[in-house]
Amino acid sequence: MAENANVSNDAFEPLGKEEHLDNEKIAAPSLTFTQDAWRRLKKNKIAFISMWILLAILVLSLAGPLISPHQPNNAQPAYTNLPPKIPGVHIPGLDGTKAVDGGRVDAYQQQHVPSGKYWILGTDYLGRDLLSRIIAGTRVSLAVALIATLLDLTVGVGYGLISGWRGGRTDMIMQRIIEILSSVPNLVYMILLLVVMRGSLLSISLAIAISSWTTMARLIRAEALTLKSQEYILAARTLGESSWKIAWKHLIPNMSSVIIIQTMFTIPSAIFFEAFLSYIGIGIQPPTASLGTLISDGQKNFQFLPFQMWYPAVVLMVIMICFNLFADGLRDAFDPRSRE
């Protein structure tokens, strides 16, 4: 067995201390937590693409006033309900024709639209440019979602931190309050609040935030309870760091993945509720456009001009789908259990 090896005899000398072998080398690339999460997110193609689509939608909606071909609220009674028309394109549905009695009629000619005037996504029942309205509506919807999420974040994280960190009686009372609040259907809060305050960007955001912050607060409290008993937090407390400092320096950074993931799930739900409330008429008030009001308006003509609802509905669904996929991807990326 041992008769292999044509080795020189000095090979059997002891290995000197100076010839120390490097054993601590780690072959896998060393990654910080964020880098590792980012790597896994990038590997998740679907989530990654969703992220880019969302960014594109966000940029487009922010740049809305600059790129919109028309004023979103500018009604032109002469040019109502025009179908989409893109010059040079001859696909039915995009060439300015609409279906009438089985055939297609050039609606632009019928309504005597001067040549050269066109609306890429058509006009609505008041003659407003649908494309500009969708861009403006997306901006409003996203704004509502972001404000609501921000409120939800501040209140939820703050409440959860205090409850979890203080513990004891404070925690007990705060938890009872949450328990009571979460046994009321969130729909009820939202509707009552909006009936009293009337729909505006802020009141809707507030209504959505009020009905959703308890989830965040519960998650944060649970995290705070776990972190509280960790050694490094104990060490910081022993060293006399103030609670505020500990919360900023230790608790919140260590909760960041929970916070980010929950936020990513809150945004699509806020977008949904905005659309929902606007759709039933107590959300964003006309003439301001939001995805919900656009769908509601479009529905009225759905049978004859389906594009008026389809376009805003597609935008809404794309945003929702992308947010959900992205949030899923983020959760997987942050969850060490899913590490391969």
Add this chain to the structure above:
Amino acid sequence: MAKYLLKRLFYLILTLFLIATITFFMMKLLPGTPLSNESKLSHSQIQMIYHTYGLDKPVWQQYLIYLAGMVRGNFGLSFQFDNQPVSYLLATRMPASFQLGIQAMIVGVLLGIIVGGIAAIRRNTWVDGTMTIISILMISIPSFVLAILLQYYIGLKAGAFPVAGWGNFSYTILPTIALAGSPFATTARFIRTEMVDVMSSDYIELAKAKGLTSTGVVYHHALRNSLIPLITLIGPLTVNLMTGSLVVENIFAVPGIGEQFVKSITTNDYPTIMGITMMYSVLLVVVLLITDIVYGIVDPRIRLQGGQS
């Protein structure tokens, strides 16, 4: 167990009392009156109408009357339908909503279990991918968009089911599908996560080491352990259905609570809004209580500790 139930009951009543109070005073803040044409009426006429609705009494008296009435199931008179008690209005509209809600819950949850379960078993395969995409789609399409699409393409164009209205069973099919979308997607995602979690647990490995087939592992061990937590989802799903019913009933012209709620909101019919608000709250609180009790009965780990975690 009895002590736990009493405690829960106490919180239940406290919750409902708080909701009732908040609702009442919020409604009092509103400038609206039951009269849309107040200016045309004489002073005595207004007085008479105010008297009918009890609006001439001091607010605190109104509050007590309201509370006392509510305990007896009396929510006052509707502004919209002259002198019709809100409770009567609700009673006539409850059956349709309940039927739709229960149908949607059953369809959604059952389909969700099947789809979520298959996705978890075939984890990281194209089957899982397809199932995940379906559930993401269903969670991302708002119920009102789904309802409009179903109504137009399946009801009107294909003529498969009645477009709107309320009659025999076929009228319930489209609204049920539209309502079931959200519970379906939520259940599917929940079950998939739960199952994947359970499948990586030690007792599943032990079950495999016993020589169980993969179907045996799923059927005897994974499924049961993933289904039990599903009970906790029933509460949130009920809320989803309430939200959905508002728009879906409206779109399909179903004479249900949701449709009435939207109508009352647009016509400022405050007693009805308060009535429906209270009804929704009672429903959710009761559902939460029942699911908690059922959870305690079904999960042996909780059963012993007297129903509380």
Add this chain to the structure above:
Amino acid sequence: MENNDTENLIEVKNLKINFDTYAGKVKAIRDVSFHLKKGETLAIVGESGSGKSVTTRSLMGLNADNAEIAGGQIMFHGEDVLKKSEKEMQQIRGKDIAMIFQDPMTSLDPTMKIGRQIAEPLIIHNHVSKKQAMAQALEMLKLVGITDAEHRINDYPHQFSGGMRQRIVIAIALICYPEVLIADEPTTALDVTIQAQILKLMKELQEKIETSIIFITHDLGVVAGMADRIAVMYAGKIVEYGTVDEIFYNPQHPYTWGLLNSMPTLDTQSGELSAIPGTPPDLLDPPKGDAFAARNPYALKIDAEQEPPFFKVSDTHYAATWLLDPRAEKVTPPEAIAKRQAQWAKMHTDDGELVRPATPLNTADNLDDSDRE
């Protein structure tokens, strides 16, 4: 490991297993061979990540999805287990080869009555009626020492303590009277006193049921009273194997020395325990030469260049270290090891008969006396 005995129940030959990870292939098992005889207990000892569990999981075909068998054979009854289909493996699992897991708190299904869980393998493999299976489960429950078994058979796992749950897990594993029982750190999660009880129970049951045991542990102390033979694993390889006495009293590999030195014995003075410095190598890119070289104070120059082959110490004892090469100078092992070897020399009287020392070094029976953490 050459062995031409036909009574080998299990024979693992040149097993190589890789794990596909994002960073590359982790070579978890790098050419492992061993055998298991009927009725014996083989202990596989090594620190975490040395590949003990992976090796034994592959005996049952239970490795993770990203595990890839890169070579070798696992012969069981003359057939290669690695070539068997999942369906064939299901017939072996639980019936011929059964397994006990590390953590009894999580290895039982929380929502199923324990009686049913014990009876399950019987129902699958022996196709007995449910009633009959439950009767046998009750017998088994008594056998593993659950008091009031008649009533407790209808209890749920959470109603039992950790030690009791491990007894139940053992009952599940033994209900079909398997030929091989794999015990993967069965006592690690338990209190020391419970550990001793479980080990005692396993020994008793082994005699009653006539099963062979593969006992995986990181704790040499646990196997002393348990095993017939020991295989020491390091970085995905077996570095030394032999009978219990050979490993305990005449260890040859510096890694085995390290393991023995880090284990308290009855004559260990306080403060004498020494740890093996450093950490095991990253198996994503295993070092050239001897994987233990970097942590080995006795490393030779050749250790950095070539992997040592197995050197024969006795018919049953082999060690893979260049120190045994005739060209290498004799080294003096650490003091404690030298003491052991001296004892070994005393135990072997001139006629070659084995005499055990009066005081056992460390066995399961005296585990509760030593105050280890």
